[in-house]
Amino acid sequence: MNFLIVDDLHPLLIDVFEQKNISYSYEPTILPQEIAERLQDFEAIVIRSKIHLNKAILSQNPQLKLIVRAGSGLDNIDVDFAEKQKIHLINAPEANCDAVAEHCLGMLFSLMNKIHTADLQVKQKIWRREANRGTELQGKTIGIIGYGHTGKAFARRLSNLGVKILCFDRNPEKADNYAQMTALSHIQQEADVISLHVSLNEQSRKMLNQAFIEGCSKPFWLLNTARGEVADLEAIVNALESGKILGAGLDVLENEKLDTLSPKQEETFQKLVSMPNVILTPHVAGWTKESYLKISQVLAEKILKYLNQ
Structure with missing residues (x-):
């Protein structure tokens, strides 16, 4: 061959x-x-x-x-x-799932503890302790959507951090001892953090949209290291502005060729860039x-x- x-x-x-x-x-x-x-x-x-x-x-x-x-x-x-x-x-x-899991954890800790913004401020000689007061991960509920190799790897890393881990997958046989397999609606009701690990297909395309976000019972942190197209970026921006999404760590975007953004995509991207509670990385979560x-x-x-x- x-x-x-x-x-x-x-x-x-x-x-x-x-x-x-x-x-x-x-x-x-x-x-x-x-x-x-x-x-x-x-x-x-x-x-x-x-x-x-x-x-x-x-x-x-x-x-x-x-x-x-x-x-x-x-x-x-x-x-x-x-x-x-x-x-x-x-x-x-199975080859890059550990890299993705560690990237997720890094983004989550940075978002919840405002490490990325505090670093930039101190480098500008701005010393703000109260404005950079963090939130502890311990005691929170994590919702993992998509429980294949990367979802499981993320759950393993979370397992000793004192959190409750829920997961949803279209194949319930993927369940293991690290997370409780449950309905998507249960994750919407309980999760303080929602992390996307689904493959891109017609069922998952823009699954995290305005209706999904509105269906969540409390504000949450969002991580997306899957594919940009599984989340509606405009809906994410709106939820960040309203406070329904507390912070977002996005390794993927709907259009990752940033020099080809449409006027609407450019507007949405500029809003993301201006938000201190957003971390953007260039699709490198699995690239170590x-x-x-x-x-x-x-x-x-x-x-x-x-x-x-």
């Missing part, structure tokens, strides 16, 4: 391909518009996030047998059409030095298993 690798990956995967005499072409600088034609010479492709394998591209490449996604989400792949074409899919959600290596390790194991079937 011949592999086309179109994104930057840890050298470990290339080393495995060399050791196992797996044929590949490493082309991380390839442009998205070049993929459809270039792919015709390959039976397998390894992607990260810059390439979207839609129905049009897959239709032009009936020889394709394997798609490898170096990361967790599959939202840049037309999964339904790929499955109809009997294309096997491999991803690595360790996860960079672990993703290639997991993919190598899964690819070899697939090839040896």
Whole structure:
């Protein structure tokens, strides 16, 4: 099987391909518009996030047998059409879940204790103790929406912090001893913190919207390290302005190409930027030095298993 690798990956995967005499072409600088034609010479492709394998591209490449996604989400792949074409899919959600969990915890502590704003003030010789009085996490109820690898990893890290952990997932069989599986409405009633860990699909798109927020019985802190499209950013801004959302840690946005924002998106983004109770990071929750290596390790194991079937 011949592999086309179109994104930057840890050298470990290339080393495995060399050791196992797996044929590949490493082309991380390839442009998205070049993929459809270039792919015709390959039976397998390894992607990260810059390439979207839609129905049009897959239709032009009936020889394709394997798609490898170096990361967790599959939202840049037309999964339904790929499955109809009997294309096997491999991803690595277990490889960066620890990184995401730690990022969530870091954002949450910073928001609740105003660490990010206090740091900026002290650097400007502004010494405000009362304005930076924090809120303790202990005794709070955490609602985790989406209880796959990242949701579970976050729950494990929270488990010794004296909090009550609720979780919701469309597959209740994912329940474990770290969180209480419950209805989404129960999380809306009880949670002091809501953290999103769902994959992006038609069911989850903009699931956190104005109606969801209004359905929450008390103000809450919000974390989103999943996908920007699962939350309505305008609704989040409105809730931040009203105080229904106490603070937000957002690693993902609806449009992450900030130089292409529409006028409405630009207005919403500028409001977010101006809010001291908002932390924004550039989709790096799962992007650590360790996860960079672990993703290639997991993919190598899964690819070899697939090839040896």
